[in-house]
Amino acid sequence: MKGLAKDLAHLVGPEGFSTDPEDLLVYRHDAIAYFAQGEPAAVVLPKDTVHAAKVMAYASQNGIPLTPRGAGSGLSGGCTPVRGGIVLDTKRMKGILEINRGNLTARVEAGVVLAAFQQAVEAQGFFYPPDPQSKSVCTLGGNVATRAGGPRAVKYGTTVNYVLGLEAVLPDGEVIRTGSSCVKHSAGYDLTHLLTGSEGTLALITQATVRLLPKPPATCTALAVCPTMEMAARIVSETIAGGVVPSMLELLTTASLAVFNRFVTPPLPEEGEACLLMEFDGTAQEALRQAQEMAGACRDMGAIDVRVVPQADEAAVYWMVRSRLYPLVVSRFKRVVTEDVTVPRDRIPEFAAKVMGIAQEMGLSMGLTGHAGDGNMHPTIRMDEVTDALQARADQAMARVIKAGLALGGVISGEHGVGLHKAEFLELELGREQIALMRRIKKAFDPKGIMNPGKIWPPELAS
Amino acid sequence: MKGLAKDLAHLVGPEGFSTDPEDLLVYRHDAIAYFAQGEPAAVVLPKDTVHAAKVMAYASQNGIPLTPRGAGSGLSGGCTPVRGGIVLDTKRMKGILEINRGNLTARVEAGVVLAAFQQAVEAQGFFYPPDPQSKSVCTLGGNVATRAGGPRAVKYGTTVNYVLGLEAVLPDGEVIRTGSSCVKHSAGYDLTHLLTGSEGTLALITQATVRLLPKPPATCTALAVCPTMEMAARIVSETIAGGVVPSMLELLTTASLAVFNRFVTPPLPEEGEACLLMEFDGTAQEALRQAQEMAGACRDMGAIDVRVVPQADEAAVYWMVRSRLYPLVVSRFKRVVTEDVTVPRDRIPEFAAKVMGIAQEMGLSMGLTGHAGDGNMHPTIRMDEVTDALQARADQAMARVIKAGLALGGVISGEHGVGLHKAEFLELELGREQIALMRRIKKAFDPKGIMNPGKIWPPELAS
Numbered sequence: 001m002k003g004l005a006k007d008l009a010h011l012v013g014p015e016g017f018s019t020d021p022e023d024l025l026v027y028r029h030d031a032i033a034y035f036a037q038g039e040p041a042a043v044v045l046p047k048d049t050v051h052a053a054k055v056m057a058y059a060s061q062n063g064i065p066l067t068p069r070g071a072g073s074g075l076s077g078g079c080t081p082v083r084g085g086i087v088l089d090t091k092r093m094k095g096i097l098e099i100n101r102g103n104l105t106a107r108v109e110a111g112v113v114l115a116a117f118q119q120a121v122e123a124q125g126f127f128y129p130p131d132p133q134s135k136s137v138c139t140l141g142g143n144v145a146t147r148a149g150g151p152r153a154v155k156y157g158t159t160v161n162y163v164l165g166l167e168a169v170l171p172d173g174e175v176i177r178t179g180s181s182c183v184k185h186s187a188g189y190d191l192t193h194l195l196t197g198s199e200g201t202l203a204l205i206t207q208a209t210v211r212l213l214p215k216p217p218a219t220c221t222a223l224a225v226c227p228t229m230e231m232a233a234r235i236v237s238e239t240i241a242g243g244v245v246p247s248m249l250e251l252l253t254t255a256s257l258a259v260f261n262r263f264v265t266p267p268l269p270e271e272g273e274a275c276l277l278m279e280f281d282g283t284a285q286e287a288l289r290q291a292q293e294m295a296g297a298c299r300d301m302g303a304i305d306v307r308v309v310p311q312a313d314e315a316a317v318y319w320m321v322r323s324r325l326y327p328l329v330v331s332r333f334k335r336v337v338t339e340d341v342t343v344p345r346d347r348i349p350e351f352a353a354k355v356m357g358i359a360q361e362m363g364l365s366m367g368l369t370g371h372a373g374d375g376n377m378h379p380t381i382r383m384d385e386v387t388d389a390l391q392a393r394a395d396q397a398m399a400r401v402i403k404a405g406l407a408l409g410g411v412i413s414g415e416h417g418v419g420l421h422k423a424e425f426l427e428l429e430l431g432r433e434q435i436a437l438m439r440r441i442k443k444a445f446d447p448k449g450i451m452n453p454g455k456i457w458p459p460e461l462a463s
Numbered sequence: 464m465k466g467l468a469k470d471l472a473h474l475v476g477p478e479g480f481s482t483d484p485e486d487l488l489v490y491r492h493d494a495i496a497y498f499a500q501g502e503p504a505a506v507v508l509p510k511d512t513v514h515a516a517k518v519m520a521y522a523s524q525n526g527i528p529l530t531p532r533g534a535g536s537g538l539s540g541g542c543t544p545v546r547g548g549i550v551l552d553t554k555r556m557k558g559i560l561e562i563n564r565g566n567l568t569a570r571v572e573a574g575v576v577l578a579a580f581q582q583a584v585e586a587q588g589f590f591y592p593p594d595p596q597s598k599s600v601c602t603l604g605g606n607v608a609t610r611a612g613g614p615r616a617v618k619y620g621t622t623v624n625y626v627l628g629l630e631a632v633l634p635d636g637e638v639i640r641t642g643s644s645c646v647k648h649s650a651g652y653d654l655t656h657l658l659t660g661s662e663g664t665l666a667l668i669t670q671a672t673v674r675l676l677p678k679p680p681a682t683c684t685a686l687a688v689c690p691t692m693e694m695a696a697r698i699v700s701e702t703i704a705g706g707v708v709p710s711m712l713e714l715l716t717t718a719s720l721a722v723f724n725r726f727v728t729p730p731l732p733e734e735g736e737a738c739l740l741m742e743f744d745g746t747a748q749e750a751l752r753q754a755q756e757m758a759g760a761c762r763d764m765g766a767i768d769v770r771v772v773p774q775a776d777e778a779a780v781y782w783m784v785r786s787r788l789y790p791l792v793v794s795r796f797k798r799v800v801t802e803d804v805t806v807p808r809d810r811i812p813e814f815a816a817k818v819m820g821i822a823q824e825m826g827l828s829m830g831l832t833g834h835a836g837d838g839n840m841h842p843t844i845r846m847d848e849v850t851d852a853l854q855a856r857a858d859q860a861m862a863r864v865i866k867a868g869l870a871l872g873g874v875i876s877g878e879h880g881v882g883l884h885k886a887e888f889l890e891l892e893l894g895r896e897q898i899a900l901m902r903r904i905k906k907a908f909d910p911k912g913i914m915n916p917g918k919i920w921p922p923e924l925a926s
Contacts, residue, residue: 102700102809103838125706147649158647160656161624176897182805183837184621184877186610186660187885188893188919189901193623193656197649214706237565243588243677286749342645346565374646375566414647422650430651434639438652440907444900456651 004042011054017044027069027087028080035077035420040067040087047092049167049175049206056204057173059086065453066171068200070111070142073134075338076419078146078199082454088204090141096120104212105164105181110141110205127215129156132415133323141205147197149415151248154373158415159196166192167207171446181209199417200452202445216281219247220291221315224298225257225272225305232274233349236372239297240345244290246278249373256325256369263317269305277322325369335383337394341405342376342414354404355379362397376414403428418456427458467505474517480507490532490550491543498540498883503530503550510555512630512638512669519667520636522549528916529634531663533574533605536597538801539882541609541662545917551667553604559583567675568627568644573604573668590678592619595878596786604668610660612878614711617836621878622659629655630670634909644672662880663915665908679744682710683754684778687761688720688735688768695737696812699835702760703808707753709741712836713785719832722791723784732768740785788832798846800857804868805839805877817867818842825860839877866891881919890921
């Protein structure tokens with residue numbers, strides 16, 4: 001261990017790493033403490049790509065596992081150092097290197113916090129849509145590594161749709177620059193998107209070039225309380241097919257209505273089974289027109305309370321409540337297990353019915369909220385106590401939820417990634433042949449298998 | 464050769480292939496006849512994935528080169544069978560398998576012609592934006608294989624932004640299904656995008672699941688004649704940064720104005736050095752507002768003729784002329800050499816100046832049109848006669864154009880792909896390390912090197 005500290009001091013200077021056990025404690029897990037497995041021998045905080053490359057070349061030469069880490073706000077155990085070794089924390093690499101007005105692109109270091117970046121581009125009249133709910137802490141590098149999404153995906157897509165190019169360090173310390181800052185690019189294999197969502201298993205992402213949009217001048221919020229979940233899901237799919245595409249479209253359950261009623265007047269009818277919270281954007285006139293069109297459709301289809309909220313300050317209250325629902329749930333229960341199965345938008349009604357059926361059959365308290373506009377649902381098991389038996393039942397229920405999603409043409413993860421949490425389900429989605437191919441690709445990047453070992457692959461394959 | 468014919472008859476039936484020399488003639492090249500190199504031993508027209516998989520497994524066992532082909536409308540020699548073997552023509556696989564209204568997705572076979580697909584989705588009120596100019600013949604599978612773009616990329620992106628999932632046959636005959644029909648997806652490596660733009664060197668794409676949009680209800684066209692190319696380029700970059708994003712934005716040169724004047728009244732002032740042809744979409748009101756805003760900006764910045772054309776039939780004339788400019792140029796010259804270097808949008812003025820300088824210095828007739836909104840320019844050398852000396856000079860000029868584009872942060876190809884045509888320039892863009900990595904990925908898919916051999920890689924590496 002002393003040898004490692006000495007070597008790291010030589011490579012990145014004493015302020016560039018730590019082997020202090022107290023410092024290392026926090027690096028044992030991401031936002032879900034019970035995924036903690038293994039402990040790093042050291043954490044390195046490279047100040048730039050050169051530092052990162054030096055440390056990676058050193059690790060490669062010495063066969064030391066490397067686990068890249070952004071803010072550690074993930075929910076699938078993706079950045080836990082299960083084989084020990086070095087955690088590479090990008091937090092010191094937080095430069096916004098360029099915001100190019102004429103080209104509508106920006107270039108940032110991996111450790112830039114998403115919210116800080118969004119503020120910087122908005123101050124110049126631009127817009128970077130991806131918006132995972134952890135945006136106040138999560139990093140752009142982490143967003144790219146996990147293919148992060150968020151509520152705006154319904155209209156704007158996810159991180160995938162904005163990354164144009166990357167700088168990345170290969171495990172042997174070589175630096176590559178993939179893609180470009182051009183929207184059109186058709187030369188060679190698309191390594192930019194291959195690295196996007198690779199969860200630190202192929203290379204360390206050190207910089208990203210992303211596409212910006214002009215900021216829509218206005219937004220308008222709308223809300224509809226529906227007597228049944230099925231009706232809410234049908235409204236989503238029918239109205240979007242009809243051409244009304246909200247910039248955000250969240251499906252919330254009954255329990256949320258009581259929370260809204262602490263903040264908004266007039267109160268919402270709490271007998272509804274589901275609630276749709278939507279935002280439209282464009283010019284003020286255009287945003288209002290879309291919201292009214294959606295409100296009309298919701299009324300026609302039988303919603304019991306529909307409101308359009310054009311005033312920004314009033315709308316902000318609704319979205320503030322939305323953003324606090326998950327933290328509120330987490331604070332009120334001993335343990336909360338969240339899934340992010342995604343199904344094609346038209347299968348949401350069936351999926352919702354399946355999930356509710358599973359919860360009832362297994363006697364579990366389960367909530368179902370989600371980014372319904374893009375089919376990304378977050379079934380959430382809420383546990384008042386944590387026992388092995390209850391956890392086993394929760395695991396069993398979630399396995400059934402995941403299989404139900406797959407049977408409807410869905411995927412095991414919409415935006416959280418595989419990490420540790422979903423590894424056992426990967427084969428159900430991809431099949432053996434595709435996993436074997438992906439592992440050959442992994443080998444093309446990382447022949448020694450030092451990058452984020454123990455992740456993604458089904459447990460029997462994890463090296 | 465008789466053995467091959469007998470084997471293929473056994474695998475796909477007598478109607479599923481040809482070894483007739485007359486049939487094979489057309490498979491020697493794509494849309495650019497002078498890229499012809501090599502001749503296939505057979506062309507196979509699989510009727511479905513099962514057929515394709517059988518033939519590929521057979522080719523793999525016997526070490527026979529395989530060259531996938533869509534409509535053969537490419538411009539870089541990508542589908543020429545330079546090592547002989549079997550050409551896989553997907554034209555019989557032209558089913559539109561599903562248009563899913565509720566999920567806004569469609570699933571198609573690889574051989575579906577783009578225009579036919581666009582008509583089918585538009586008949587249902589939807590919209591599939593990618594629009595390479597060869598859309599009346601090119602196939603969806605070919606679009607995916609080459610990461611095809613087109614004028615709408617400025618607002619809507621390219622094929623990359625619409626492919627959600629693929630069915631593909633690996634060289635050994637195994638079938639994989641990548642991605643999904645969900646907009647959000649974060650499990651495993653993004654093989655969908657890795658195959659997109661891989662130009663048939665990794666696998667045969669047999670089906671694609673793509674994202675649809677609701678069809679914008681209206682469009683409005685605008686046109687601005689600018690005294691200088693530099694001004695036109697500046698208008699593009701400034702107005703888009705300011706929030707006015709056209710659905711198409713084409714930059715045309717003086718020569719085009721004369722062609723327009725055969726069809727439109729009042730005539731355009733032919734003394735302009737460049738012309739911007741733009742389309743805006745949305746509601747009728749919204750499209751008109753954007754066109755007027757852009758027209759105002761063009762006037763303010765010094766355009767000498769600006770017109771807004773809200774009537775669809777009148778606008779169609781402008782776009783008809785635009786679509787005929789390239790075929791017109793091709794028909795009027797003995798040989799036309801077209802590049803598709805792409806530069807960041809804000810570098811177009813510098814790039815245009817460089818290109819014009821190179822043309823002048825080398826005494827060549829060069830046109831410069833392009834999808835300026837996304838930086839994708841098409842410098843075109845027009846040759847009245849074809850001599851080895853002139854062709855050598857044209858090659859030299861284009862090499863300088865490509866290097867000028869790269870020096871401005873551009874890429875060697877925006878939408879045509881590498882094929883044969885750009886292979887010698889790939890290393891300039893990607894560097895040795897990245898090419899070595901891509902070749903390891905190639906090996907992970909195609910260990911025997913039978914997929915489209917002789918393409919993409921720098922000549923000294925091409926197997």
